[in-house]
Amino acid sequence: MPEAGAGMTDSEAASSMIHLEHVYLALGDAPILKDVSLDLNKGETGVILGSSGSGKTTILRLLLGLYRPDSGRVFVNGDEVSAMGEDDLYRVRGMMGMVFQGGALFDSLTVGENVAYRLTERDELDDEEVETRVRKSLGFVGLEDSIDLMPAELSGGMKKRVAIARGIAASPKMMLYDEPTAGLDPINSFNVIRLIKKLKESEGVTSVVVTHDLVAAFEVADRIAFIHEGELVYVGDRDGVLACRDTRVHEFLGRSGCVALFSGNGAPAGYSMSGIGRDKV
Amino acid sequence: METPVSLFADKAKLFVHEVQEFSRLCWAGLTGIFKRPRYVREVIYQMDVIGVGSIPIIILTGIFTGMVLALQTSVQLKIFGASMYVGKVVAKSMVSELGPVLASLMVAGRVGSGIAAELGSMVDTEQIDAMKVEGSDPIKKLVVPRLIACVLMLPLLTVIADAVGLFGGQLIAVYQLRIDSAFYWSSAFDILDYRDVIPGLVKPAFFGFIIAMVGSHQGLTTHGGTVGVGRSTTESVVYSSISILASDFFITKFFLYIL
Ligand SMILES: Nc1ncnc2c1ncn2[C@@H]1O[C@H](COP(=O)(O)OP(=O)(O)OP(=O)(O)O)[C@@H](O)[C@H]1O
Ligand SMILES: [Mg+2]
Numbered sequence: 245m246p247e248a249g250a251g252m253t254d255s256e257a258a259s260s261m262i263h264l265e266h267v268y269l270a271l272g273d274a275p276i277l278k279d280v281s282l283d284l285n286k287g288e289t290g291v292i293l294g295s296s297g298s299g300k301t302t303i304l305r306l307l308l309g310l311y312r313p314d315s316g317r318v319f320v321n322g323d324e325v326s327a328m329g330e331d332d333l334y335r336v337r338g339m340m341g342m343v344f345q346g347g348a349l350f351d352s353l354t355v356g357e358n359v360a361y362r363l364t365e366r367d368e369l370d371d372e373e374v375e376t377r378v379r380k381s382l383g384f385v386g387l388e389d390s391i392d393l394m395p396a397e398l399s400g401g402m403k404k405r406v407a408i409a410r411g412i413a414a415s416p417k418m419m420l421y422d423e424p425t426a427g428l429d430p431i432n433s434f435n436v437i438r439l440i441k442k443l444k445e446s447e448g449v450t451s452v453v454v455t456h457d458l459v460a461a462f463e464v465a466d467r468i469a470f471i472h473e474g475e476l477v478y479v480g481d482r483d484g485v486l487a488c489r490d491t492r493v494h495e496f497l498g499r500s501g502c503v504a505l506f507s508g509n510g511a512p513a514g515y516s517m518s519g520i521g522r523d524k525v
Numbered sequence: 526m527e528t529p530v531s532l533f534a535d536k537a538k539l540f541v542h543e544v545q546e547f548s549r550l551c552w553a554g555l556t557g558i559f560k561r562p563r564y565v566r567e568v569i570y571q572m573d574v575i576g577v578g579s580i581p582i583i584i585l586t587g588i589f590t591g592m593v594l595a596l597q598t599s600v601q602l603k604i605f606g607a608s609m610y611v612g613k614v615v616a617k618s619m620v621s622e623l624g625p626v627l628a629s630l631m632v633a634g635r636v637g638s639g640i641a642a643e644l645g646s647m648v649d650t651e652q653i654d655a656m657k658v659e660g661s662d663p664i665k666k667l668v669v670p671r672l673i674a675c676v677l678m679l680p681l682l683t684v685i686a687d688a689v690g691l692f693g694g695q696l697i698a699v700y701q702l703r704i705d706s707a708f709y710w711s712s713a714f715d716i717l718d719y720r721d722v723i724p725g726l727v728k729p730a731f732f733g734f735i736i737a738m739v740g741s742h743q744g745l746t747t748h749g750g751t752v753g754v755g756r757s758t759t760e761s762v763v764y765s766s767i768s769i770l771a772s773d774f775f776i777t778k779f780f781l782y783i784l
Binding site: 305333338 | 659
């Protein structure tokens with residue numbers, strides 16, 4: 245893959261879905277990300293943890309090419325998005341789905357039109373096929389009945405679920421979720437977590453999940469990154485984060501009662517929500 | 526250190542940057558008209574919202590302008606014993622200046638502010654970003670249809686304003702000045718020729734361009750939440766109105782020179 249350039253070897257580029265290399269970004273005068281380097285393999289689910297304002301959403305926006313780093317490079321599926329023109333970006337974004345933190349539904353369109361947006365924009369499928377896909381996506385989040393409502397008629401949690409349905413409707417290879425379970429009741433959170441796992445298992449979708457919901461995080465994560473004020477404090481596997489001695493990580497997990505929940509020995513005891521199925525790491 | 530000079534330099538830089546961004550958007554908007562994909566349904570919808578939706582205020586603007594014009598000029602014309610020619614004055618001023626400028630100012634207030642507010646809220650709620658992620662270019666999807674609609678509809682709205690204005694003038698001419706209505710219309714049409722009509726239709730098309738582009742630019746560069754949306758909306762009306770009045774002067778000068 246020639247685009248991978250000097251920073252990545254060919255074999256790395258082939259297996260890696262996301263590769264951030266010493267990324268610095270300032271918005272206005274404030275430095276937001278400081279020397280962030282990250283990797284995520286194809287088919288894996290990465291979770292980004294961190295307190296509010298630490299730069300999690302900013303990382304997702306970098307991956308989508310909505311922000312460009314001041315220095316450093318961003319690769320998605322071997323393509324350097326940080327060096328692409330708008331036209332190429334549309335091509336790369338075409339294989340990504342994004343669930344924005346606030347939903348970002350198009351408020352002039354119905355729920356169904358929102359979910360169908362990318363499919364109708366591509367104009368490859370006939371109306372019936374689009375409708376089937378839309379209903380299927382909405383079915384995953386339990387909102388088939390809301391297909392004709394306008395976004396203004398939905399509750400906050402329903403908007404979030406429609407945003408998830410919109411994200412997955414066109415079967416992207418990679419999904420970015422910004423706080424997918426925030427504002428959802430336990431049953432819907434459970435369904436969303438199940439959906440993230442299902443997409444990974446049945447379709448090999450790579451996912452990046454930004455969340456404060458530690459139960460969800462530990463449920464879906466293959467890899468976890470912990471970011472604090474724009475700096476990566478921890479990157480590694482799921483169990484390592486519990487053993488991590490960094491005070492900022494420890495405090496974050498401790499305050500949530502997570503350390504107590506996942507008692508001592510580093511092997512999270514009862515974290516698996518019954519019914520989601522066993523995972524092996 | 527913030528000295529008055531550095532403060533001024535910062536402002537100047539910001540202004541240059543703004544002008545540069547605005548020009549870039551105008552270029553993207555203009556070239557976007559000729560590029561695929563074309564959002565025909567969007568264009569028709571915007572023509573309806575911008576054009577048909579503006580007809581009531583254009584009619585009101587036109588009729589009162591025509592009436593007051595007839596009223597005012599008849600007083601002056603009377604001094605010279607020429608009040609029967611009031612139709613000429615109304616026709617000339619409506620078609621070459623007041624129709625285009627007033628219609629455009631009204632549309633700037635109604636439509637330009639609406640464009641800025643709508644796009645501004647979309648920026649604020651990340652819908653513009655979502656649009657980019659979902660695969661459509663906001664300039665082609667949002668700006669170009671509004672641009673086409675404004676450029677096509679403003680000349681039509683101006684024709685309506687002109688016609689209604691002439692009609693308003695006729696009301697005053699016939700019922701107050703006791704002028705024969707056939708004479709009013711024939712004297713009105715007599716004085717008009719292509720030197721009034723062409724600029725009278727080209728100007729509103731250009732003003733439509735200004736309204737759409739200033740509104741879109743203000744909307745798309747919105748920052749700072751709902752307060753920012755409010756600011757963009759106000760600024761779009763102020764900037765487009767001033768640009769309309771200023772460019773009217775130069776376009777008029779240009780047409781007087783070439784025609
Ligand atoms: N447009 C902007 N201009 C300037 N600073 C910004 C802008 N957007 C975000 N920031 C700053 O960047 C930092 C990171 O923002 P980001 O949205 O990535 O945080 P986050 O980790 O997603 O937080 P949360 O969990 O609250 O969503 C914040 O400190 C914020 O103040
Ligand atoms: Mg965020």
